[in-house]
Amino acid sequence: MKTRFLIAAVSLAAVLPLLAGCYESRDVTLHDAGVYKGKTDPLVEMSADPAYQERLRERLLMVQTDR
Known part of the structure; x- marks a missing residue:
């Protein structure tokens, strides 16, 4: 009985943060x-x-002359 409760508690503790991440x-x-x-x-x-x-025009001409 205690192991079922422990498994349920651990599962719930693992699932809650995952569901909180889906909040929008x-x-x-x-x-x-x-x-x-x-x-x-x-x-x-x-x-x-x-x-x-x-x-700005000078800067453009410095780098765009090959195109």
């Missing part, structure tokens, strides 16, 4: 199409600078 949150996040609500991107402001555009 049911929270739903709704997004508006075309609207970015994250942090502001500093590269957007930098990309407006013509000097930055020229540096």
